[in-house]
Amino acid sequence: MPAIDPDLIPADLFPTIEALCATGAKVAAVVARGALGPSLAAGVGENSDGDQQKALDVMADEMFEAALRTAGVRHYASEEQESVLSLDPEGAYALAIDPLDGSSNIDVNVTIGTIFSIFEAAETPEASFLRPASEQIAAGYIAFGQQCLLGITFGAGTMLFCLDPETGVFALADKAMAVPEAAKEYSINASNRRHWQVPVRVYVEECEAGETGGKGKNMNFRWVGSLVAETHRILTRGGTFLYPADARKGYEKGRLRMVYEVAPMAFLVEQAGGLATDGSERILDKSASELHERCPLVFGASEEVERVKALHG
Numbered sequence: 001m002p003a004i005d006p007d008l009i010p011a012d013l014f015p016t017i018e019a020l021c022a023t024g025a026k027v028a029a030v031v032a033r034g035a036l037g038p039s040l041a042a043g044v045g046e047n048s049d050g051d052q053q054k055a056l057d058v059m060a061d062e063m064f065e066a067a068l069r070t071a072g073v074r075h076y077a078s079e080e081q082e083s084v085l086s087l088d089p090e091g092a093y094a095l096a097i098d099p100l101d102g103s104s105n106i107d108v109n110v111t112i113g114t115i116f117s118i119f120e121a122a123e124t125p126e127a128s129f130l131r132p133a134s135e136q137i138a139a140g141y142i143a144f145g146q147q148c149l150l151g152i153t154f155g156a157g158t159m160l161f162c163l164d165p166e167t168g169v170f171a172l173a174d175k176a177m178a179v180p181e182a183a184k185e186y187s188i189n190a191s192n193r194r195h196w197q198v199p200v201r202v203y204v205e206e207c208e209a210g211e212t213g214g215k216g217k218n219m220n221f222r223w224v225g226s227l228v229a230e231t232h233r234i235l236t237r238g239g240t241f242l243y244p245a246d247a248r249k250g251y252e253k254g255r256l257r258m259v260y261e262v263a264p265m266a267f268l269v270e271q272a273g274g275l276a277t278d279g280s281e282r283i284l285d286k287s288a289s290e291l292h293e294r295c296p297l298v299f300g301a302s303e304e305v306e307r308v309k310a311l312h313g
């Protein structure tokens with residue numbers, strides 16, 4: 001039995017999406033066994049970006065790479081690998097992946113996930129990914145949380161699927177996710193406040209001022225530390241997320257990677273009626289100029305994102 005209903009997936013992309021779903025279900029099973037299996041959070045080295053790799057980062061990357069070798073993917077770009085891998089020479093697609101997002105939450109039973117982005121394969125591996133984010137033909141996340149969820153877009157809305165543990169199939173849960181307009185929550189790693197630029201400080205102060213400030217309403221604060229979990233929450237319940245550039249060395253463009261994290265989340269959020277910007281420019285109008293490039297990210301309910309843009313002038 002396929003891991004997802006073929007009738008809900010564009011036919012050409014079905015082998016790729018099926019491989020992602022079947023592998024996502026296997027990663028979910030590994031995550032669910034947690035401490036009963038080999039240590040998932042053990043440090044095993046560094047990736048080319050200098051990030052510490054945990055055992056599950058590497059394990060998930062190996063599982064997706066192996067499954068996608070025979071699933072229509074010509075070029076495979078992973079956050080965990082230095083350069084693009086050639087998988088299937090006949091494949092029509094280029095797939096970028098953050099195999100395991102939210103690594104700092106692996107050992108504390110908090111939602112982690114996988115993020116992916118798909119383009120038509122271009123002439124060269126690099127040209128397949130270093131192009132406008134608006135050229136993505138699909139993007140999604142798999143969340144390993146209370147449930148294993150798949151949020152996915154093919155450019156005609158954002159759908160939500162839930163892995164049914166009894167059948168092993170991702171079943172449709174919401175055929176058109178919509179970011180609620182009236183935001184009540186905001187998310188930013190506030191421990192970096194002293195490094196922020198003025199527009200970000202002002203926006204957060206407006207949120208904190210609540211009904212006594214210009215917003216005229218109280219806002220609640222949330223920070224999970226897993227982009228997948230924050231995105232799913234915002235697609236479900238609204239709000240804003242910010243990972244801005246800041247004054248720390250290495251954070252001149254924030255923390256998140258354009259190809260593996262920022263572009264796919266921007267596509268999913270805009271397809272659900274929200275907005276995504278780097279502060280001044282729409283993410284989907286931007287191109288990465290190198291594979292592991294970082295990019296500031298602000299996304300969520302359109303009114304809030306417009307306010308952040310206005311503060312950036």
Ligand SMILES: O=P(O)(O)OC[C@H]1O[C@](O)(COP(=O)(O)O)[C@@H](O)[C@@H]1O
Nearest residue numbers: 098100101102103104189225226227
């Ligand atoms: O450690 P911080 O500054 O809170 O950053 C958290 C951010 O880093 C990330 O964990 C980066 O992803 P990885 O775990 O894939 O490196 C995001 O999921 C999250 O939004």
Ligand SMILES: [Mg+2]
Nearest residue numbers: 098101102261
């Ligand atoms: Mg990540």
Ligand SMILES: [Mg+2]
Nearest residue numbers: 079098100101
């Ligand atoms: Mg990762």
